[in-house]
Amino acid sequence: MQNFLFDVDGTLLDSEKMYMLAMQQALDETGRHFEYERLAQTFGTTGKIAFQQLGIPDDEIPGLIDIWQNYTKSTYDTMRIYPGIEAVLQQLHENPRLTTAIVTSKLAPEYQRDLVTNFPLDQFMDGHVTADEVQRGKPAPDSLQLALAKLKLMPNQTIYIGDTIYDLQAAHAAGLTFGLATWGGPKAQSLIRDSDEVLDQPHDLLNLIG
Known part of the structure; x- marks a missing residue:
């Protein structure tokens, strides 16, 4: 090659923990609880596709991504x-x-x-x-x-x-x-x-x- x-x-x-722990917190904030193992299955694709795979309505995804990105500030030191x-x-x-x-x-x-x-x-x-x-x-x-x-x-x-x-x-x-x-x-x-x-x-x- x-x-x-x-x-x-x-x-x-x-960086899995950084993203997935923050995603879990963001989803919890909107009243949706997912086990870490389920969220980890979405790791590796874009935030939009990940939330779509979790069944989040498209019109809620942009706001949820903003919340998620904010939570990564507290999990960043795991990377x-x-x-x-x-x-x-x-x-x-x-x-x-x-x-x-x-x-x-x-x-x-x-x-x-x-x-x-x-x-x-x-x-x-x-x-x-x-x-x-x-x-x-x-x-x-x-x-x-x-x-x-x-x-x-x-x-x-x-x-x-x-x-x-x-x-x-x-x-x-x-x-x-x-x-x-x-x-x-x-x-x-x-x-x-x-x-x-x-x-x-x-x-x-x-x-x-x-």
């Missing part, structure tokens, strides 16, 4: 970079034969906060695509297709690294190889089976260079 596209949440950043990520991203980025980029369900302000200001992984990237740049979020392939167009990448030389079924579905819909990052925790056997590459630690990414 010559081109490495990365999901963020659950792949580069351990961290996965061990080994920075060193591997630096090696990939310093290789003149390779292209590295982020394709994320984060909105542009979240990207600035998380990947530029607080966890500066953007320095190792040649570009990025955020959720507000496309009409449809993952599992639709729109954001990956935009990344290919922006950076003029060949699909058959490109791998998307992610951690959820939404990442896999988006990658395959875009005609890309999918690499499953398992360092964030156990994955369903069906997800492991359907992935093209299974990566147990960040250093395994270096074995995909070709």
Whole structure:
């Protein structure tokens, strides 16, 4: 592979608790209680799609997203970079034969906060695509297709690294190889089976260079 596209949440950043605990608080505020495990099933897609999957009426979603984002201020300190990520991203980025980029369900302000200001992984990237740049979020392939167009990448030389079924579905819909990052925790056997590459630690990414 010559081109490495990365999901963020659950792949580069351990951020599930930050988002899901805040989502749980936001839903509780509006009189809806969900167990954490149910909310975690929506992790990896956009806020709008996540709330739709939970059965929230479309007209209530924008306000609920605002409440959710406000609650992340109190859960933000649970987020961290996965061990080994920075060193591997630096090696990939310093290789003149390779292209590295982020394709994320984060909105542009979240990207600035998380990947530029607080966890500066953007320095190792040649570009990025955020959720507000496309009409449809993952599992639709729109954001990956935009990344290919922006950076003029060949699909058959490109791998998307992610951690959820939404990442896999988006990658395959875009005609890309999918690499499953398992360092964030156990994955369903069906997800492991359907992935093209299974990566147990960040250093395994270096074995995909070709």
